[in-house]
Amino acid sequence: MSDKNTLYLECRSGISGDMTVAALLDLGATEENLRRTLAKLPVDGYEIKVQRLRKNGLDVCDFDVILEDEADHKHLQEKMNGHVQVEHGHIHGHVDGSNMHVHEHEKHHEHIHEHREGRECEHDHGGAHTHAHVHRTWKDIEQLLETADLKPRVLELSRQMFRTVAEAEGKAHGCPPEQVHFHEVGAVDSIVDIVGTAACLEELGVEKVLVSDLWEGSGHVHCQHGVLPVPVPAVLEIAAAHGLTLRQTEQQGEMVTPTGAAIAALSEGRQPSRFRVKRAGLGAGKKEFPKANILRAMLIEEEPEGELWLLESNIDDCPGEAMGYAMDCLLEAGARDVFFTPIFMKKNRPAYKLSVLCDEEHIREMDEILFRETTTIGVRRCRVERDVLPRRFAEVQTELGAAKVKICALPDGKEVFYPEYESVKELARKSGKSYREVYRVVKEEAENDMQYR
Incomplete structure (x- = not known):
């Protein structure tokens, strides 16, 4: 096995x-x-x-x-x-x-x-x-x-x-x-x-x-x-x-x-x-x-996760609140990532390029959300490839409490540790310490714990 x-x-x-x-x-x-x-x-x-x-x-x-x-x-x-x-x-x-x-x-x-x-x-x-x-x-x-x-x-x-x-x-x-x-x-x-x-x-x-x-x-x-x-x-x-x-x-x-x-x-x-x-x-x-x-x-x-679809739309007439809500809807529906890029369109109008990364089976649902929640009248898409590091999750015990950590394996076999945001946020609020301090404590505990190496 x-x-x-x-x-x-x-x-x-x-x-x-x-x-x-x-x-x-x-x-x-x-x-x-x-x-x-x-x-x-x-x-x-x-x-x-x-x-x-x-x-x-x-x-x-x-x-x-x-x-x-x-x-x-x-x-x-x-x-x-x-x-x-x-x-x-x-x-x-x-x-x-x-x-x-x-x-x-x-x-x-x-x-x-x-x-x-x-x-x-x-x-x-x-x-x-x-x-x-x-x-x-x-x-x-x-x-x-x-x-x-x-x-x-x-x-x-x-x-x-x-x-x-x-x-x-x-x-x-x-x-x-x-x-x-x-x-x-x-x-x-x-x-x-x-x-x-x-x-x-x-x-x-x-x-x-x-x-x-x-x-x-x-x-x-x-x-x-x-x-x-x-x-x-x-x-x-x-x-x-x-x-x-x-x-x-x-x-x-x-x-x-x-x-x-x-x-x-x-x-x-x-x-x-x-x-x-x-x-x-x-x-x-x-x-x-x-x-x-x-x-x-x-x-x-x-199946390899290297292949995703990129959906994009340039938008210059949609309120910021609606754009933020659209991002929430896209992520909840299964988008891998959603992000905005400031751009200038024709006649020098300031705008945002809304980009969505998703799996092929989610394309139709992403399109529906984009047309329903934003003012766009068109969405372009293309297939994109990516390299993905192997990763796993583990829970570590610290002096502040338990925290979830993402562990990624580099090509040379070395592992790097990334404390999960929600865990760090929760411990920071409970302990009264800063986010950066809690992040450091969790990361050091993960690096020192041999069972995750």
């Missing part, structure tokens, strides 16, 4: 932790490596089951985490039999004093993407477990991961996904991520799903993750403390923080869980427009939908 693969996740039936692990196992990751990695965790009270199932006539892989409280499982099954209208539970929390406790939501369906106890439960068995109030904070879980002797890449990915969930839950419930408490029973599924996903990604040599739009259900889901709308708050927070696109469907119930959204948040860009499939895997969801309830995972080879 190549040590530099691109993974594409097609989420037309949503995404959850167990579906992802199953799809990656079907893609080529081994159950032996998965079990060996999970055995390093100081977590017990569960077992995993990997099997083959048929979904809408398709042979797919199924992954399940089975907790060792059979009485609770029986109790859950009774609940599931009586409340099949709800698709799955989800992470839900309440504030007790200064801390937020994440409780499970009852899961009443098979596609069970639930987050219970600060974790999503994507398994048939996991809906309404009763348990003693044993808690783990996010810091406890981070320490658990760091002491488990995981491979560096597995540790990095696991921390990133768990932090994404903790930050989303904290924001949704109005408390810092450090104060989010995960009930011990509830945290087990999330730990297994997240570390399992990270172990499979590392074994498959996945360096870049791309995801499609996240197809989500509608309606409401029931939990211990009431009824929540779909998408649930944590999923919305993750989507907003990481630029994920949700596509709501008529399917009743939740299809995207917080753990699934945290996995999707590893994505480094839009879904590929053209690619060659090297290998594919299918992961089973737990509920029977009219359409196949599966997650498709593909190792792909993207």
Whole structure:
């Protein structure tokens, strides 16, 4: 297996932790490596089951985490039999004093993407477990991961996904991520799903993750403390923080869980427009939908990005506000870049040349926006070529907090680091330090961190 693969996740039936692990196992990751990695965790009270199932006539892989409280499982099954209208539970929390406790939501369906106890439960068995109030904070879980002797890449990915969930839950419930408490029973599924996903990604040599739009259900889901709308708050927070696109469907119930959204948040860009499939895997969801309830995972080879289209128009009679709005519309619609160049037109009239770089399939949409939002009466275009440096994204920990960094490889193999603007801006506002100072701190931390070299 190549040590530099691109993974594409097609989420037309949503995404959850167990579906992802199953799809990656079907893609080529081994159950032996998965079990060996999970055995390093100081977590017990569960077992995993990997099997083959048929979904809408398709042979797919199924992954399940089975907790060792059979009485609770029986109790859950009774609940599931009586409340099949709800698709799955989800992470839900309440504030007790200064801390937020994440409780499970009852899961009443098979596609069970639930987050219970600060974790999503994507398994048939996991809906309404009763348990003693044993808690783990996010810091406890981070320490658990760091002491488990995981491979560096597995540790990095696991921390990133768990932090994404903790930050989303904290924001949704109005408390810092450090104060989010995960009930011990509830945290087990999330730990297994997240570390399992990270172990499979590392074994498959996945360096870049791309995801499609996240197809989500509608309606409401029931939990211990009431009824929540779909998408649930944590999923919305993750989507907003990481630029994920949700596509709501008529399917009743939740299809995207917080753990699934945290996995999707590893994505480094839009879904590929053209690619060659090297290998594919299918992961089973737990509920029977009219359409196949599966997650498709593909190792792909993207078509070269060196070729783009340049659209241009000279404009001398359009208000600046309209031009700015047009730029926003073009970027939101998929333009690779939009920029203005001051020019002089005939009769020495000052004007702007509006330039748009886009893929071929976006030309028609770009034209429509240009004609609708500006005063231009014509758009010229030509095909352009470019050289592109290989790049990837990583998250680094600094004294000011976590920040996302773009890492580009130069032709001689040397890597250069570029802190992402939004991360630097957020840390600058939180710390009160200047943008330039935060940028320097993040860049130096990235350069000094050997795991990104």
